[in-house]
Amino acid sequence: MFSINFQSRVPVYQQICDNIIRLVSYGAIKSNEQLPAVRRMATDLGVNPNTVAKAYSMLESSGYVYTVTGKGSFISEKLQNGEARRIEMKNQLREKLKEAYSVGLSPDDISEIINEIYYGGEEND
Amino acid sequence: MFSINFQSRVPVYQQICDNIIRLVSYGAIKSNEQLPAVRRMATDLGVNPNTVAKAYSMLESSGYVYTVTGKGSFISEKLQNGEARRIEMKNQLREKLKEAYSVGLSPDDISEIINEIYYGGEEND
DNA sequence: CTAATTGTACTATTATGGATAGTACAATAA
DNA sequence: TTATTGTACTATCCATAATAGTACAATTAG
Numbered sequence: 504m505f506s507i508n509f510q511s512r513v514p515v516y517q518q519i520c521d522n523i524i525r526l527v528s529y530g531a532i533k534s535n536e537q538l539p540a541v542r543r544m545a546t547d548l549g550v551n552p553n554t555v556a557k558a559y560s561m562l563e564s565s566g567y568v569y570t571v572t573g574k575g576s577f578i579s580e581k582l583q584n585g586e587a588r589r590i591e592m593k594n595q596l597r598e599k600l601k602e603a604y605s606v607g608l609s610p611d612d613i614s615e616i617i618n619e620i621y622y623g624g625e626e627n628d
Numbered sequence: 629m630f631s632i633n634f635q636s637r638v639p640v641y642q643q644i645c646d647n648i649i650r651l652v653s654y655g656a657i658k659s660n661e662q663l664p665a666v667r668r669m670a671t672d673l674g675v676n677p678n679t680v681a682k683a684y685s686m687l688e689s690s691g692y693v694y695t696v697t698g699k700g701s702f703i704s705e706k707l708q709n710g711e712a713r714r715i716e717m718k719n720q721l722r723e724k725l726k727e728a729y730s731v732g733l734s735p736d737d738i739s740e741i742i743n744e745i746y747y748g749g750e751e752n753d
Numbered sequence: 754c755t756a757a758t759t760g761t762a763c764t765a766t767t768a769t770g771g772a773t774a775g776t777a778c779a780a781t782a783a
Numbered sequence: 784t785t786a787t788t789g790t791a792c793t794a795t796c797c798a799t800a801a802t803a804g805t806a807c808a809a810t811t812a813g
Contacts, residue, residue, distance in 0.1 A: 512637065512799095514771060521730050528732025541789065551773050556790070572789045573781030592731045597741050599724045604745050606717045607710060613742060616722050620729050637770090639800060666760065676802050681761070697760045698810025 504539070507548050515550050519558035524567060527582045528589065538568065538576045629664070632673050640675050644683035646719070649692065652703055653712035663693065663701045 505522040507515055526532045538544070541559060545552040559576050562568040570576040603613065630647040632640050651657045663669070666684060670677040684701050687693040695701040728738060 516771080525730055525732055528730075540787075542787090553774085554772060557771095559789080570789065571781075572779065573787075575781095575788060588731050589733060589737075592728050592733055593737065593741065596724055596728050596733070596738065597745070599721055600741055600745050603717050603721050606713050608714055608717055608721070610742055610746055612714070612718065613721065616718060616725055617735055617738060620722070620725050621735055641800085665758075667758090678803085679801060682801095684760080695760065696810075697808065698758075700759060700810095 504544075504547065507550065515548075515554050516558040516561065519544075519548070519555060520562055523558070523562060523578075524582065527567075527578055532578055534578045534580045534582060536578050537574075538578065540575060629669075629672065632675060640673075640679050641683040641686065644669075644673070644680060645687055648683075648687060648703075649712055649715050652692075653716040657703055659703045659705050661703050662699075663703065665700060 505526070507518055509515075511518065513521075523532070523538070527534075532538075538559070539547065541555045542552050545555045548555070559568060559570065563570050563576070567579055567582045568576050569579050600613070630651065632643055634640070636643065638646075648657070648663070652659075657663075663684070664672065666680045667677050670680045673680070684693060684695065688695050688701070691706050692704055693701050694704045725738070
């Protein structure tokens with residue numbers, strides 16, 4: 504599903520939240536679909552069940568997940584409309600990249616950052 | 629000069645480094661200009677001198693600052709020439725790309741925008 | 754010269770947040 | 784029933800950051 508970067512300064516529970524949201528944005532998980540059980544995901548990721556539980560509970564308080572004790576946790580409808588966010592994000596990114604261009608950042612410089620973020624380099628907040 | 633966000637998960641010494649780089653990129657500090665003394669900046673920011681010392685020493689090992697014991701720490705030439713501006717831009721771009729990542733934008737999505745800006749059209753790499 | 758200021762190098766200690774360990778419980782499903 | 788779900792605890796551990804305090808070499812100002 505995804506993996507945890509234990510070198511990162513970003514807390515594991517936060518990484519779990521981020522990844523779930525990202526997967527939904529990608530369409531890899533659809534709304535009303537059930538998330539892996541807390542204990543299951545914990546063993547999959549190699550972390551403590553409490554850590555996953557914390558992530559789930561935070562996602563629920565954000566409204567991105569609804570949960571039924573005894574059944575499981577499920578992606579809410581609220582998370583489905585990621586398309587608008589992606590378009591908006593593209594526009595913002597375009598403006599920022601124009602600035603980068605005018606300051607003299609090279610495509611390689613940018614690729615470096617992309618690799619760092621997408622393929623598991625250092626993260627900060 | 630600047631202030632520290634003690635609520636942030638970003639370490640104070642890191643914030644100090646970032647801010648100094650940022651100030652240089654804004655032209656608020658020029659190269660060969662002396663930085664405040666470790667003890668002075670410490671009291672200004674309300675932190676421990678050791679924390680500032682750590683920031684300075686990290687900046688030095690990055691080559692952004694040179695230091696003479698007994699005299700002080702100074703901004704190196706390296707940060708002139710728009711280098712500082714590019715560093716700051718990289719930081720901003722990194723934050724934006726993190727957002728893009730979390731929203732589900734793919735590297736290809738981003739490459740498309742980069743090509744559009746840098747090569748003015750529909751080529752891909 | 755002396756005295757003050759510079760950065761640096763230590764060691765020790767504390768504080769905080771995150772993660773783990775373990776247990777227990779209510780609700781659901783087979 | 785029995786197993787699985789999420790949840791709620793408490794206690795503990797650990798890593799990192801930050802502090803506290805001292806000391807020292809180099810520089811500068813007097």
